[in-house]
Amino acid sequence: MDEKVHSATVAEVMRQVNQAWLEGRVDDLLPLVHPDIVMVTPGFAGRVEGREDFMAGFRDFSQNATVHEFREMDQNIDLIGSTAVVTFRYEMVYDYAGEGYRATGRDLWVFQKQGEDWLAVWRAMFDVEEQSA
Numbered sequence: 001m002d003e004k005v006h007s008a009t010v011a012e013v014m015r016q017v018n019q020a021w022l023e024g025r026v027d028d029l030l031p032l033v034h035p036d037i038v039m040v041t042p043g044f045a046g047r048v049e050g051r052e053d054f055m056a057g058f059r060d061f062s063q064n065a066t067v068h069e070f071r072e073m074d075q076n077i078d079l080i081g082s083t084a085v086v087t088f089r090y091e092m093v094y095d096y097a098g099e100g101y102r103a104t105g106r107d108l109w110v111f112q113k114q115g116e117d118w119l120a121v122w123r124a125m126f127d128v129e130e131q132s133a
Contacts, residue, residue, distance in 0.1 A: 069093040082113040100133035
């Protein structure tokens with residue numbers, strides 16, 4: 001497969017990830033996430049290690065938040081061998097625990113090709129700004 005095909009495949013996996021959590025289908029993320037995934041929290045203030053803890057964050061958000069708007073912009077995919085780095089800016093308006101928020105930032109995901117599948121192995125969020133909406 002050439003790089004263009006791999007980029008399109010990775011873009012589709014990223015779309016599936018975002019659609020799953022936005023629609024509250026958190027368990028649909030399981031086949032897209034490596035068991036040993038690591039997520040670095042904003043500002044590198046902490047780490048989440050392993051698929052179960054990673055998924056717990058998405059479960060908490062989907063159970064306690066209502067997303068009114070989510071917009072992704074400026075997606076970029078870099079492929080290096082069996083590794084893909086996906087970045088995009090986002091804007092989101094949501095309610096969490098009865099409070100309204102507007103958030104912006106940049107998401108960075110690292111995927112690794114395993115067999116025919118691209119699995120998320122690392123994630124970080126940068127330039128996160130959140131304010132009451």
